[in-house]
Amino acid sequence: MKEDFLHYLWQFKKFDLLNLHTTKGEKIEILNSGQYLQQAGPDFFNAQLIIGTQKWAGNVEIHLKSSDWYVHNHERDAAYENVVLHVVWEHDTEIFRKDNTEIPVLQLKDYTDKNLVDSYRSLTAPKTWIYCEKELATVNSFVFANWKERLFFERLERKSLPILELAKETSNDWEAVLFCFLAKNFGLNTNGEIFYKIARSIPFSVIRKEGFEAENLEALFMGRAGVLKGDKEDVYYKDLQARYNYLFTKYRFEEVYINELQFFKLRPDNFPTIRLSQLAQLYHLHQNLFSKIIEADSLKSIHDILRIQAGDYWQTHYQFDKESTRKRKTLSSSFIDLLVINTVIPFKFAYNKYVGKESDEEMITLLQEIAPEKNAVIDKFRYYKVPVESAYDSQSLLQLRNEYCAYKKCMQCALGLELIKS
Template sequence: MKEDFLHYLWRFKKFDTLNLQTAQNQQITIVKTGDYLELAGPDFFNAQIIIDAQKWAGNVEIHLKSSDWYVHGHENDSAYENVILHVVWEHDTEIFGKNNVEIPVLVLANYVTSEILANYNSLVSPKSWIFCEKSISYIDSFIFKNWQERLFFDRLERKSKFIYDLLEETNQDWEAVLFLLLAKNFGLNTNNNAFFQIAKSIPFSVIRKESFEVENLEALLLGTSGLLDDEKEDVYFTDLKIRYYYLLNKYQLEKCHVDSVQFFKHRPDNFPTIRLSQLANLYQKHQNLFSRIIALKSVKDVYNLLGVSASLYWQNHYLFDKESVKKTKSLSNSFLDLIIINTIIPMQFAYSSIMGESVSEDLITFMNELTPEKNAIIDKFKSFGISSKSAFDTQTLLELKNEYCNHKSCLKCALGMELLKSN
């Protein structure tokens, strides 16, 4: 038994509300259960309760046991002075407020049906992965889809906080924020922090000024990454190194120390040399990328806009000084799908939110064009009968697992609450 179950019972009156009595044998009528704000202090604010024909307005506190009142020190806390009812599952002691007046206690265990309790125990009994794995596929599709939309926009809200912080740091420069976010996501999971540090170490004003010469952009990115620190006989390496130190001097920049970029366990096409070159070529091709990114409405448009390759040198290299079989190293559609999910959609959402525009339906349509992601979490949901037809589905399932299932927050989840009613 957890307190959140008692919150659920009280909030939605999932108990017999007729003939209620306090532990002190006082008659109770609930006029208003109160506002569930999940803030510090009592659990429900501004409740209205009639106790023995006397109407009271105040707050309601909920605990598993009455004695928890003292365990949490509420008797000395002024925030609990206006508690008019203490709702518990087990009454093990009388409780008194700061003014030494006894507070009425309602024991919910006396008024909850065995069916509701059985449903709760069924929902939260230990399972191998998530509590509802045997039931989730039976949830009404309308409820499931509505919850997916909520999950999708909750996920975007969380991602937007990072964007808003970057806007503050860059004096509201959306182009600079886009560059930082693109750099971070070009690094994928392994190099995202290192690439982000690289991008933050180079003023975007410098990127703007040098964007007409791709070698200068490569020199800045590769030099800041530390990949030009060695001595090599390679002509292209030497040229980039000379350019890098020239640009440091030109813009009075200090040589920065960032996290080392990683090659280990990467497919060659994901080597940091290739990804940084592709990023440089993207900014050489598009000097004003932000307005174009915001205007994108389809996956095809993204592929057309961001379809760039690494520089000519990298057609037959993955590393400096080591030739390889010639290959044009373009940004793949699968890589661009990740850029859409992690950069373009969050940027569009954040920008529209600040501008007071509604693009919710457009973003859902956009995500539904993308093929579903493949990972262990999505595969596990599929084994429970929850298949994904698009990236919209996979993103919402990731949000569900990471923000609800992992925290055992079934009673804050629309699916868990539905199962509690219908198990």
């Protein structure tokens, strides 16, 4: 048993309220169970209780055993001096404040329905993947739908935080912020952090000035990535190298250490050279990309903006000095969908939050038009009969798995609470 189950019992009063007594036999009446703030200090703040004939206002601390009070060194912490009731599953020792007054104790196991305890233990018994794997498909569809929406916006909130932080750092230069996060996601998981560092090393004012020549942007990106060092016979390589050296001097760039770009185990179309060229073409073709993305109100309009291809040289190359069969290196629909999921929607959400605009329905509608991601987590949910019809579903379920199931937060999950009730 975990303390979060006891928090659930106390918060929602899931025990016999009519016959409560302390371990010393004093009657307890709960007027207000307090605020469950989930922060440092006692578990529930500003509770109101009648113990015996005395009315109390103060905090409630919850433990599996009374002795946990001393295990956690609460007797040394002034934040716990205002605890008026110690709620435990099992009472094994008396607890005293600094002034030697005893803290009343409620032993919850004496007042909790056995069937509820059995439901909790059944839910949290060891499973092959997550606790509720076999019961997931039985959860009320209305409860599941509401919880998915909450999970989706929790995930968006988390994704929007670094965007808002960078906006603050750049004095709200939203074009620059978009550039950095698009660059990161052009690099995918393998080169994403490197691409982000490259983007951060180039003032966006330079992108604005040089964007009229795609080769200058490509030279900037390749040069900052460190792939234009050394000698090659390739004419295009030499041209980019000369352009970068000129731009480096013109804008007085500082040297930046960038980890070596990774090609290993990547499909050729995902090679960093191809993605950097495509990124350069995107900012060459769209001088006001931020405005266009914000104003785009449909998945098709976003695809139309982002459907670009690498420069001419890269139609017959994947790396410098290595010619290949001609192939148009256009951003695929599936790659654009990834950009929408991981960049465009979090960015729109963050910007709308910044300007105070409501955009919840727009975010959901956009993702419901996109096919769900394919990964091991989503495959598992499907295996346990959970419908996954769009990226809206898959994003919600990834939040569920990563932020709740992985940490066994069943008592903070609407699905866990519903299963225990049923």
